[in-house]
Amino acid sequence: MLLMLLGVIGSRFGDAGHRELAVQSDVVAEGSVDKALNGKQHNRAVRLHKCVYEALIRLLLKEFESSVQSFPALNLEQLKLELNQVRASDEQP
Secondary structure: OHHHHHHHHHHHHHHHOHHHHHHHOOOOOOOOHHHHHHOOOHHHHHHHHHHHHHHHHHHHHHHHHHHOOOOOOOOHHHHHHHHHHHHHHHHOO
16 A cells, blocks of 8 residues: 555656656666656655655745744754654664
């Protein structure tokens, strides 16, 4: 079922620039990007989607940080540290 879900995500967003993003960022090689987006290569597809997710979250946090400059009491550095801790715990086997 996971491979089917990865295939659906890949077919939905592959033509929207997901394929080019994967190749140009060197996350997936050009020869195997189609198989990763179709859900045929589990490890590459999961790695690709995790990297894209992390990039989008970083962009959202960056935009959020610039929009709340008028709130000096908000500790954004602590929020970044917690995000990095969650990411580090996901990478451990």
